Amino acid sequence: MMILKVNGHDHQIDAAADTPLLYVLRDDLKLNAAKFGCGLGQCGACTVIVDGKAVLSCVTPLLLLEGKQVTTLEGLGTIERPAPIQRAFMEEQAAQCGYCIAGMMMRAQALLQRNPKPTDAQIKAELMPNLCRCGTHMRIVRAVHRAARLMDTAELSSTTRSTAQGSVR
């Protein structure tokens, strides 16, 4: 039994120490934004944010999350009130099949929290571990730039800050 902090809430989890975080998120907490792609940490579809860093949840056992803050896409925004990163991806129509997009958004979010004005090269380098088979890469890069601009505007900066701390709305 351990306490897992996800999107600002504490959850009692009854699972073995070597259970991948992804399984707990999807099966126990019904947070289905993070996807099972390869299960090997090679595609990025399962990416979530742990203490501000993008982490592959399919190869991250529960035991590594003791005392840490997990943020999933559900923790960034809602359908009614999408977070800047979500708005940007929608406005750029960056998703085709959409399977990789939650992971893309989470890794991009972690990048923008660290570097609010990334260059094309920095975005591409950062998103390298995340695969997209539909080929929407150029739109994804544009969406990350757009999210950076959205986050930069005054009315959204407070939302971004609270997201970085893992609070829930």
Next chain:
Amino acid sequence: MIGGVIAAFAVIWRPAISPIEPPSPQAFKADDVKRGRDLAAIGNCNDCHTVRGGKTFAGGLPVPTPFGTIYSSNITPDPDTGIGRWSEEAFARAMRSGIDRAGKHLYPTFPYDHFTNVTDEDDHALYAFLMTRPAVHAPPRANDLPFPLDQRLVVAGWKLLFLKRGTYRADNSQSAEWNRGAYLVEGLAHCGACHTPRNALGAERTDASFSGGDVDNWHAYAINARSPSPVPWNTEALFHYLRQGFDQDHGVARGPMAEVVSNLSSVPESDVHAIAVYMTSVFGPPSQDDIRRAKDVKTEIKSPPAQGAQSNVAGASIYAAACATCHESDRPLPYGGVNLGLSTALSAPDPRNAANIILSGIGPVAGERSPIMPAFADSMTDTQVAALLDYLRARFSKQRLWTGVEKTVADARRRQTVFLQTSPGPHNAPAEPTQRDRP
């Protein structure tokens, strides 16, 4: 006294060789340029003479040494900042004696202690290749060395002690292929520069050739009888590893060796085979003990012994969730992970390489099907990586446990950022069809 000064002067002073008008690319024969390209790939020239994301051969890569940081030079034919005004004589002198065109002693980070063995013919081809590359204007960066090492005459003394001409000699009792391999390994390929330990003055220890050395916070394994590899190397395995970048009994090349095999994938197959033949004799035949151990390892891979109750719960859990999915997948290399019972890193004298690879993973290579491994630096603390390494060492190696693992991990974490910023990406070698898999 005067005699002493004259003698010292004779050792230290080297004349400048007159600058030339940069030769036109048409001045060189296509065959020489092509051969020079292959030789430059065998010499791994692009690896030190290119910064990550920078122009090929334009130099500027910081090379950390125990004495200070030395920056590689621009070896493109730019007349002002490169070697555009170097005659072939000046180029050959640099290769042979470590002296630049102006007569300045070069630091032995440029491995002229090996390049001194390169033939005139091969120097000619290398010159033809480099002088036909695009010229890049890139001024040299000043070295960061303390006094008195910043005085070039110190290098003259070093050369008196350690620069031995003709360390390679043909051995008529061996095959032509062995001799070709020996010529390449001891010369241009300069394998010993990383794989031979160095003495206090930074020279390769001739009494410990290929016994393992250090480069960029990686351990270059012993590649002689002292090799820590769980399964002994043979010619076939060496050839496959050097040519394809992996071998099923040894895993994939990574760290600084990744650039080496990337370069070797594009040169004539016969040269890589010759290197494998020569290196087999450097490794020497495996002992009966080695053969039996290798057999045990392979048996254990097929039917792993049951793992009893774990005292190292953290290490075992991390292994099960983060490593075993690939490393026990039975998928063939290089896309499946090597069974860690075969891992040289886990049987190595220290955990540096294993720590580096866990923290940084293996990045994909653009335009190739290549092995990849996720990086774990952002999901594990130093203590957790150390717990994992302790578990892996205990489970997968017959060697005694490592000590000071957590400190090694902390060092690796600190150093990896530097390495990742400065290391050139693979495949800076000029594009040529290669033997490697392409989608």
